[in-house]
Amino acid sequence: MTLAEKYLQIRKHSEQICEPLEVEDYVVQPIVDVSPPKWHLGHTTWFFETFILEAFMPGYQVYNAAYNYVFNSYYETIGNRVIRTDRGNLSRPGVKEIYEYRAYVDAAMLRFLESPLSQNTEELLLLGFNHEQQHQELLLTDIKYILGHNPLFPAYHKTVVGHSPNPIGNREMISIAAGVYEIGYNGTDFCFDNELGRHKVYLPEFSISSNLLSNAEYLEFINDGGYQNFVYWHSEGWDWLKNNQISAPMYWHLVDGQWHTYTLAGFQPLDLNEPLTHVSYYEAYAFASWAKRRLPTEFEWEVAATTFKWGQRWEWTESAYLPYPGFSKAPGAIGEYNGKFMVNQKVLRGASVATSAAHSRITYRNFFHPQLRWQFTGIRLAK
Structure with a gap:
């Protein structure tokens, strides 16, 4: 082409x-x-x-x-x-x-x-x-x-991205051996400047879930009072929850005792087998704490990504968005593309069902503030 x-x-x-x-x-x-x-x-x-x-x-x-x-x-x-x-x-x-x-x-x-x-x-x-x-x-x-957020919940299109046909939800953990691993882009095709600076990191032994968290699993957290118990939350996350009256993921609605959600195909009953989406980092951290697990670092995610299916949800990591060794901003306006945002944000890895074709790779570093959840964000657990 x-x-x-x-x-x-x-x-x-x-x-x-x-x-x-x-x-x-x-x-x-x-x-x-x-x-x-x-x-x-x-x-x-x-x-x-x-x-x-x-x-x-x-x-x-x-x-x-x-x-x-x-x-x-x-x-x-x-x-x-x-x-x-x-x-x-x-x-x-x-x-x-x-x-x-x-x-x-x-x-x-x-x-x-x-x-x-x-x-x-x-x-x-x-x-x-x-x-x-x-x-x-x-x-x-x-x-x-x-x-x-329109009270009529109009459908964008009846056949649309946003859902996975594959039931998920088992908590099989994949073990990754301790060792020194190389992180960052290593190729000749396009990548963003924040992926450059390939470098070595030492990772202790860890395990990571083979699947994204499902709606059913997250519902357990809700039903167990996860949004009412400060123990699971960062102080900043707890303040965010109370100040914004958060009690469920974005687009979830409890109607006559049954959970529904808004999708791009319209307002529908919640599919319990679907990957959870539209949660903040605060919620991801709280769920992991409740489940006695944690979120992976972006380095753990990158090393393990070849062992599981990814690309349905942007996955929150425990890593702050920071420059790799040797990073430098390009001169002029193009230098403002990524480097100026390397503060107070969390890294997300993978891609989502809304990501355009041929616009994802294992080294891609997305980043958002921890309270944001309008993107197709999800959770993968580690320990």
């Missing part, structure tokens, strides 16, 4: 994700972490326009100079921007104009890709591909939050 074909494939997929939406759905921003779908479509387009076309295509004319303010996310180097909480207040540009913007940039990108690329430009292009794939997952999770 040529770079132009790959570009079109990725760009088309973002628009396919949005096909089931009503126009009104494109604008909603219920919380700061959830961006309006139309903003994702504009931001990913702005990325290619700003970092590829403006920088490397002679004579390129930007579609609208004001979009640099509207669609910049967090790049201080690029200039001022609409603050994140205000993205949902922008009725304009409208959805139609954003699709016109995408078409304008796509046409220019295809012209640009007719010529050979320098190594630096191709690396930026691959970053752009992966950046848009990250936003494809965010599109799905943000759409789920938007629709899942």
Whole structure:
């Protein structure tokens, strides 16, 4: 597949994700972490326009100079921007104009890709591909939050990702021998800069669950008063629980004594065999404490990942998001991509059912603040 074909494939997929939406759905921003779908479509387009076309295509004319303010996310180097909480207040540009913007940039990108690329430009292009794939997952999770917090619980689509056909739930533990292991990306294909700096770590002997935690297993924790017993929680997690009146995973609802959940296919009875999802690190830690287990470190997860099936849920680890040895931020705006976030966040490993195809690998380091749970996050236990 040529770079132009790959570009079109990725760009088309973002628009396919949005096909089931009503126009009104494109604008909603219920919380700061959830961006309006139309903003994702504009931001990913702005990325290619700003970092590829403006920088490397002679004579390129930007579609609208004001979009640099509207669609910049967090790049201080690029200039001022609409603050994140205000993205949902922008009725304009409208959805139609954003699709016109995408078409304008796509046409220019295809012209640009007719010529050979320098190594630096191709690396930026691959970053752009992966950046848009990250936003494809965010599109799905943000759409789920938007629709899942609508009192009508409208379905996004009747046939949709989010569920596994395989019953899970047994607690078989896989033993991993003590030893010195190498951690980090070791290849020639694309990876993010936070995966680089391959290095050795010593791991004592440990064991890790062959399966993700199921809804049925987590329900045991709920029924045993897990959300009412401070003993299982970090102090910060306990404060979060009380201040936000948390008593179950996100999207769980107790209706006439029966648990239901909102899925992208609509409001449904809770499937007890499904992998648990939409829990915070605080909840993951509390469950592990209750179960007399723990969460794996990201290094343990990476070493053990070849021994179990992964990719259905982003899996919380006990590791803080920190740089690997020798990490250094790239100069300019691209250096703001990962390094500036290496504080007060936890690492998640794996991928989820919302992750785009060919956008996962064992060394991938996702990261979120410990209270967040709108992504497809789950739990795998270790001891």
